[in-house]
Amino acid sequence: MKKILALALSLCLLLAATTAFAADLLPAGDRYPLNSDKTITWYSQDCLNPHEKFADWTESPFHTNLAKLLGVDIQWSFPTTGADGSSFTNTMMADPGSLPNIMKGYFMDQANMLLEDEVIWDLTDYIQEYAPAYYAWLQTNPAYDRAMKTDDGRYYAFGFFREDGGWNDSYLGVVVRQDWLKECDLEVPTTISELENVIRVFHDKYGAQFAFPNDARFRQAGIQGAFGAYATGYVASDYGWYVKDGKVGFGATQPEWREYMKWMAKMYAEGLIDQDSFSMDDTSIKAKTETGKAGVSVTSMGQLNIWNKEMGSDTWIGAHFPTADDGSISSQFGGFGIGTHTTVITKTADEETMKLCLQMLDYAYTQEGFLFWNYGIEGESWEYDENGVPKWTALVAEDNDNDPMTKYNGATWGNSCIQATNLLYLKNSPVAIAANDAFFYTFGKDEYFADPEVEAKTLAVTGGWKWPVGITFTTDESDQLDLLGGNSNLNTYVAENYASFITGSKDINDDAVWEAYLAGFDSLNLEKILAIRQGALDRYESR
């Protein structure tokens, strides 16, 4: 049974990774422009702000072109500059009568309540007729379809998907100085012992340590997989939970987690981990990496790119997530290639307007719309290269502003669309792409494409253990979770003990200390929270 389940899961993930090419999408045909005389209001909490060089969206080619292509006037709105996006959306939601027609934000948690209160449209009866391309896209992968509806099968949202199915979700990982590796005649580490050895050699030879911004990066990424543990110590979001054989688990209570902590504590006690790691952020770590105080770290492909740029050389490179010495790894930082933000149609749109909105949103999931959302207008911002792959024209390629492609496209940061992997290749530097490859292809990139088993294994390790995107709690469950303390107290407790174990203020090798730590979860209602989550997961699985 387990094997069949695992196989089925791998198959789902496999599909996720391989399907999304423009050719697989439905053509838009002659459906657009829609030639409507309506004006639609459209709000995006983040990721779709006009480029910083523009005064507002009326100057932005993407926003104005989209309206032209759709044949509908769009009145855009965004959170005020400097405002916290979520707070801004929540403030807007307090007045359901005057919401924009289309809204992008984080609505999955409250989907049931928003439908019950009639704040957003239930799209179930309309989606096939008015958003055929999107509906067809959802049917390509059961995971996509499941994520975008409620437990009782109501469609309510347009999601964000990555064509790569998860590659870019592994944007964080272990990074090392390759010039030092060469000097010391060492290979890029792949196992935990090799990683330990590299840290030791760098410490002896250069006085460098394993230094990382703990809260900003390391705690989410984690290297627990080398010890057979699942999930990370970052409980504030869903990283702290895992799903194995249909059961929900909590990462920081596993015996394997204790082994992980023991290793970290040993490294800390020997002075191999920089003490400042617990108070560093992306800015302060740079002082360490640039002055040779760190030889191994954990960061994102984007930050790695910045480090190298500022050092003027490709000193830092990405490494695989460390495996156990026998090459096994249980979990690592990654995902499914599905965003947690969604776009909904609110009840301020009457039925006719809602149908129009559906068609407008559907465009992004058609062949033509996919290209427009990713690259802009052909011949203007992009053209095909000799291999038939889109590339930027001089308009983008020679623009020295930050992320110039965001002037013309909408998929750079994610929205109600499918993000092309090629867009990420075009946007990022070769060294950043190589780092992302190293983070994601734990069992090798060539092997991944050559051997379906390796592919399935990779997807199981990167996203297969994760708390699925799109699980919805009932209104009642959300209220209970709030009263039980939810993730917040658990996060405080785990973060604090995690630090105490590593720094040695609590001895992780002492069984009594570990038992006391486990007992502490009782007052935090871990069992009850697990039961609620299990219920939600079961409903999700049977969607």
Place this chain on the structure above:
Amino acid sequence: MTAHPPTYRHPSFGQRILRDWKLNKWKYVLIIPVLVYLALFCYKPMYGLVIAFKNYKPTRGIERSAWMDPWYSWFEKFFTDPYFGRLIGNTFTISLLTIVFGFPAPILLALLLNEIKSNKFKRTVQTITYMPYFISMVVTCALIRVYCQQDGLISDVAALFGGTRQNWLMSSSYYRTIYIISEIWQTIGWNSIIYLAALSSIDQEQYEAARIDGANRFQQCLHITIPGIMPTIIILFILRMGAILNVGYEKTLLLYNSNIYDVSDIISTYTYRLSFGGGTPQYSYSTAIGLFNTLVNVVFLLGTNFFSSRVSENSLF
């Protein structure tokens, strides 16, 4: 009561208001903007406190969100929270230490400045001590964090005297000291201004008389200066006690890390994490904690005020 001539009739309340209005008409007009401000920004938002007793959901608004059953659920949750004791303890400890060490510091600075004859030197000292107050909290805390790193300034000094290099903010035993010392550094100059102003209003003839009586500088300070600014000190002290649970989250949030939660986590950082630490913000719960905070503050304000009016003639009301 003074006896009035028999013909005198005590004016009624209405008459008195009318007379007062005629006399002070323009002063009342002047105060209108302030009253409007208070009403709009201090009293009107108080209505929002009602969500401390409701299960507030943004889309349902204050009106339509359901009442909690029982109504004190959020308070009960806070009082039974595993971290309740620690949060209250840490908040009080940090606040009291700030008062014990931080409150007298600007008074001492003001007294010392007052004794300086050279005006140029006095101004220089004043400017230098004000300065940290005008630097953004984010910047000062970043400085403190850098000084406290294992390769930072404090470690350098410690190493010079044979100590070990370490990250000083990783240790529960140093956190409060770092917090209080940096707090004094940040605020001493700014807070001394009001005392300097009070000092300048002391009648100079008193000093002359004291000198004739043979009082030295220290005796003058003890018997004229300090009693002269005592009302100011007491009023500020009462107000300070009224904010005993208001330890701002900014500084703690910028300085603490998970290894020292046991001494550094305070009510305001806890509520901050409830709202912005990932997950759905818990508006009602945070509001309930805020309301509790305010109630404790009011009790302390009234208590200190009562105590002060008993032992000295100075009080707020």
